[in-house]
Amino acid sequence: MTSKPPIGRDTRLCMSLAARPGNFGSRFHNRLYELTGLDYVYKAFTTTDLAGAIGGIRALGVRGCAISMPFKEDVIALLDGLAPSAAAIDSVNTIVNDDGVLTGHNTDYAAVAALIAEVDPATRFVLRGSGGMAKAVAAALRDAGFRDGVIVARNEAKGRPLAELYGFGWQSDLGDEGAPLLVNVTPLGMAGGDADAMAFQAAMVAACEVAFDVVAIPAETPFLKAAGAAGKRRITGAAVATLQALEQFVLYTGVRPGDAQVAEAEAFARG
Known part of the structure; x- marks a missing residue:
């Protein structure tokens, strides 16, 4: 396992937005950051101000954001564009921030x-x-x-x-x-x-x-x-959650972990 740098000013933040936040995404992503030695951190949030939250992602340089119920459709109007996976079904479960340009994806599909x-x-x-x-x-x-x-x-x-x-x-x-x-x-x-x-x-x-x-x-x-x-x-929904979270990880970091790393992160997230 590659040593992960301590959290500092260069650490990149990823997050999630859901009406009922859970721990799976945070534990899965953060464990993979440890296993791959990436200088990232992941945190789950909820909000009653979707527009304000998306504005914060853009303004603060949050690298990526997972989107869950009930925001998957309402968030589209707040983004700069959609990847084919999201445009085909008018539903977003992932936002990638490239220097202030927010693009919606759908890794559920x-x-x-x-x-x-x-x-x-x-x-x-x-x-x-x-x-x-x-x-x-x-x-x-x-x-x-x-x-x-x-x-x-x-x-x-x-x-x-x-x-x-x-x-x-x-x-x-x-x-x-x-x-x-x-x-x-x-x-x-x-x-x-x-x-x-x-x-x-x-x-x-x-x-x-x-x-x-x-x-x-x-x-x-x-x-x-x-x-x-x-x-x-x-x-199972557990299998869906792992596969879609893995694709989010790849979109955010550009790194595809090995099967053993994914299995370890999944076990840790559900432990």
Whole structure:
């Protein structure tokens, strides 16, 4: 392990903005800085003044910022431009600051695309949710060749346009019909107020083949626990979180850590 310089005036700051900040990103990035010897530090924040926070990133030379709910779409108007990954889905989860020029990226898309690569695109799916992360997942599914699917969202004003944009069906509630691939892109099961909620009915989970939950904390949501108990293949939000955070690290630093370093940082972040 290369020795990391002590924090000083040349240390570069990276950060995150979320309504409910967690510790994973800070622990993951900071551990990788230690392992790679980079003079960086990472800190999580929340805000009720998004415009002020983005102005601070620009004014203070913050190198990069992860963007989480509920800021992934609202932040776009405050940036100077979008990378193709963000422009394609109008959702930003990463800001890179190049000498005061702020560019939005979306590393969620790349992470999801990698994780669904081994699922047969002929598989029918039900995706529950319509927020910024739902855009990344729906776009990755469409681009991977999935055509037979439905997006379930109570908010028709968001759910129907999202479904139409990517060529999928829309419905306001789950109903009784499941699918071989179930995808949860809602906060159901997330640590906090919805921690005990199941994203899909037990019968749907029992009938599915693949269970995909983007909730990262906890790694074992009620949905994924039920799927595991039923012997289903699972794609976890924890895996999404690690892959997307790794791509953010590369964007911020220009350095791609080795697999062993990433595994150590992930274990440390979840320890």
